[in-house]
Amino acid sequence: MSNDENSGIMSRDENVEYLKYTGYLWQPGRNMRVICGILVLFWAAGIINHSVSGKGLSIVEKAVKLIPACAEDQDLIGRLEADAGTNVNLCYQCGKCTAGCPAAFAMDYPPRQIIRLLQLGMVKPALQAESIWICATCETCSTRCPRGVDIASLMDALRREALRQGQTDKKVAAFNQAFLNCVKLFGRTYEAGILLQHNLKTGQPFKDAQYGLPMMKRGKVGVLPTRIKNRDEIKKIFERAQELGGE
Numbered sequence: 502m503s504n505d506e507n508s509g510i511m512s513r514d515e516n517v518e519y520l521k522y523t524g525y526l527w528q529p530g531r532n533m534r535v536i537c538g539i540l541v542l543f544w545a546a547g548i549i550n551h552s553v554s555g556k557g558l559s560i561v562e563k564a565v566k567l568i569p570a571c572a573e574d575q576d577l578i579g580r581l582e583a584d585a586g587t588n589v590n591l592c593y594q595c596g597k598c599t600a601g602c603p604a605a606f607a608m609d610y611p612p613r614q615i616i617r618l619l620q621l622g623m624v625k626p627a628l629q630a631e632s633i634w635i636c637a638t639c640e641t642c643s644t645r646c647p648r649g650v651d652i653a654s655l656m657d658a659l660r661r662e663a664l665r666q667g668q669t670d671k672k673v674a675a676f677n678q679a680f681l682n683c684v685k686l687f688g689r690t691y692e693a694g695i696l697l698q699h700n701l702k703t704g705q706p707f708k709d710a711q712y713g714l715p716m717m718k719r720g721k722v723g724v725l726p727t728r729i730k731n732r733d734e735i736k737k738i739f740e741r742a743q744e745l746g747g748e
């Protein structure tokens with residue numbers, strides 16, 4: 502310091518230097534960098550906040566966009582419940598049905614979500630779901646449900662309604678139909694026939710064709726169908742199922 506060392510008082514220039522050093526004095530270059538840094542931090546925080554809360558917002562937006570089911574849809578849901586002998590409003594969304602479902606991994610809407618769609622009056626997405634065709638009617642979900650919702654029966658009711666509405670273009674539905682046709686015709690399955698029907702119906706005639714010959718060679722798939730005796734009994738079963746509203 503070049504001030505009067507005895508008095509301990511800084512000169513004006515030294516004061517300025519000291520204030521600059523401590524940051525109390527406005528320095529365009531240095532302070533602008535600090536301000537820009539702070540602004541960038543705010544901007545980044547805004548983006549992070551937006552992206553983190555974006556999902557939440559979109560859920561809120563979706564929830565806001567929900568519209569009440571029309572009377573027609575409500576009627577249909579009521580009929581489906583009556584058909585299945587269950588009440589979707591009993592479900593409290595615990596997820597035990599989905600946790601036990603052996604086919605949930607392949608479903609677009611697992612059982613819990615199918616029930617939720619119906620609770621929200623969204624019957625069309627439920628009817629258009631692949632899940633209703635993937636469901637194997639194993640009854641695990643209905644057995645596990647702590648509220649007694651018969652989900653398996655509801656899946657059946659949804660399938661029947663989908664068929665009534667002509668929704669048979671799904672691959673799984675095509676497979677089911679091919680299977681039933683073979684059982685109706687021969688009294689038992691005929692794998693080659695099922696695959697051929699399914700492939701033709703779904704517009705993929707050569708799908709898995711490379712496996713046909715090796716499987717036939719190993720005796721896994723018969724070349725010709727085998728028929729059971731008393732196929733009339735099988736016919737009666739199909740007729741009875743149709744009377745009850747089945748396929």
Ligand code: SF4
Pocket residue numbers: 591592593594595596597598599612613616645646647648649650652
């Ligand atoms: S187990 Fe029953 S209560 Fe739980 S989510 Fe499934 S249907 Fe709903």
Ligand code: SF4
Pocket residue numbers: 598601602603604605612635636637638639640641642643652653656
């Ligand atoms: S009945 Fe269908 S939905 Fe229920 S557990 Fe079995 S496969 Fe899943």
